[in-house]
Amino acid sequence: MALLDGYDATVAAMIADIDGARHHVHLLVYIYAADATGRAFTDALLRANARGVRCSLLVDALGARAGWRAFADTLREAGVEVVQALPMGSLMAVLKGKSARFDLRNHRKILVVDGSIGYIGSQNVIDAESMPGLPNEELVARVTGPVVSELQAVFLADRYLETGDSNFGIDSFPPMQEQGPHVxxxxxxxxxxxxxxxxxxxxxxxxxxxxxxxxxxxxxxxxxxxxxxxxxxxxxxxxxxxxxxxxxxxxxxxxxxxxxxxxxxxxxxxxxxxxxxxxxxxxxxxxxxxxxxxxxxxxxxxxxxxxxxxxxxxxxxxxxxxxxxxxxxxxxxxxxxxxxxxxxxxxxxxxxxxxxxxxxxx
The missing domain is CATH 3.30.870.10 (Endonuclease Chain A)
Structure with a gap:
């Protein structure tokens, strides 16, 4: 287990693991921005998809509005699954139960690569300097071992909630061995x-x-x-x-x-x-x-x-x-x-x- 508190180093580590993926990449974030970091993650997903890696991106409908407009079509056209979490509709749709409540949001930040590497923390897909003069500082845990299956289960449950699709593939849960002394x-x-x-x-x-x-x-x-x-x-x-x-x-x-x-x-x-x-x-x-x-x-x-x-x-x-x-x-x-x-x-x-x-x- 590694604790990552350097913004640029954390982004680089996540993208490096996506570039090393062989089976699948599952990414869930609240904010997916239309900026250089959003472009870097988008390009990494496109590279993985071109290698035959199954990629699924799940983003909050409110927090990721800008990135959705900028990158969703490009990713989908290439074959990457892109799903909005808790999409919002008109007031009438909400009252009829056909749209998410505006105040209920998916705020999770999870990355799972090949079912064997996981990231969890506060890191969104956005530039550190998204607010001029007030850079973001984060903390993320990079984990391996059996706990990655728990991150995977949360991602897939959220994906199922939005898509109704439970066909996620057997390679989402590969056999796991203990990777160290941490519990x-x-x-x-x-x-x-x-x-x-x-x-x-x-x-x-x-x-x-x-x-x-x-x-x-x-x-x-x-x-x-x-x-x-x-x-x-x-x-x-x-x-x-x-x-x-x-x-x-x-x-x-x-x-x-x-x-x-x-x-x-x-x-x-x-x-x-x-x-x-x-x-x-x-x-x-x-x-x-x-x-x-x-x-x-x-x-x-x-x-x-x-x-x-x-x-x-x-x-x-x-x-x-x-x-x-x-x-x-x-x-x-x-x-x-x-x-x-x-x-x-x-x-x-x-x-x-x-x-x-x-x-x-x-």
Whole structure:
């Protein structure tokens, strides 16, 4: 298992594995942009298809609108399967149950190559500099071994939901051997499940923490149970660190999450604002034992409305490597000081609290 935190290196590794594919390539992303990175992935899929590799691209209908317009016809004409997840229609189509709800999105990011190599994390198909002056920074796990079959199963289930086709080929699940000492499991979540899987797993892990919890997320708009779990962890002496971006791409969401800072700081949560980039990575470490990385933001939308995918890792070595990445974040972050935060202007407090009222819609 490898943790990849260099944007360009991660894109290059994914494309290199697509170029090495022999049987199939299955790619699921929320954003597939009409930019240089979108073109690079498109060209890699076209090269693989020309070698006789079966390629399937599944993209969210909302997040990948630009890439769909730019590349879907070219890919389809070459023989690549291109499918929209949760396509949206008119209001009448929604009311008749013939179209996806606008607020339900497939936010997963999964790549499976030949059923033996998998990628899971926060990486979309988009240029790092998609926002001028605010480059994206991500974290992705490249995995081999039996856990790849779990990533494959999630991809194929999403594909079946959209196409009704269960003929995915026997080579999608090749015989798997253990590839190393790391133990991991896939954690899918979304409105199609009977429970909020990611939210419940995270809360359980936080309640079991004994010494330290470190959470990295671009969006932090928690529900009450998640917020209470963080407070209780602090009250029993656990060091809780929350790493957020100093600047994010959604001003409304940023104000809403800032509305929670007061209660977090009062409980003892240490908040760190990352300066160099838009920290789009989503991961958690609990003590020295458990880590989680994937597409799940720590917000109500990810917990209840989005289809998400995360990898839970039970391995001290992997946790130690993630801790090294987290320490790099902390070294480049500005701490939120409770006494200073309490002195922010009244109009700022008012705006933040108004945005918080819409937290379930963010």
């Amino acid at each position: 991991a499991q896939m954690l899918p979540s979304g409105p199609g499940y009977g429970t909020q899987n990611a939210q419940m797993a995270l809360i359980s892990m936080i309640h079991h923490a004994r010494s330290e919890v470190v959470i990295t997320t671009p969006y932090f708009v928690p529900d009450e149970a998640f917020l209470q779990a963080l407070q209780l962890a602090c009250y029993r002496g656990v060091d809780v660190h929350l790493v957020l971006s100093q600047r994010i791409d959604q001003r409304f969401t940023q104000a809403a999450q800032e509305a929670y800072f007061g209660v977090l700081l009062d409980a003892g949560v240490q908040i760190h604002l990352y300066r160099p980039a838009f920290l789009h990575a989503k991961h958690v470490t609990i003590d020295d034992e458990v880590a989680m990385v994937g597409s799940t933001n720590m917000d109500i939308r990810s917990f209840a409305l989005n289809a998400e995918a995360a990898l839970v890792i039970y391995d001290r070595e992997v946790v130690a490597r993630m801790r090294e990445i987290q320490r790099r974040y902390l070294a480049s972050s500005e701490p939120v000081v409770r006494a200073v935060w309490q002195q922010r202007p009244l109009h700022t407090r008012t705006w933040q609290n108004l945005c918080r009222l819409a937290d379930s819609l963010l």
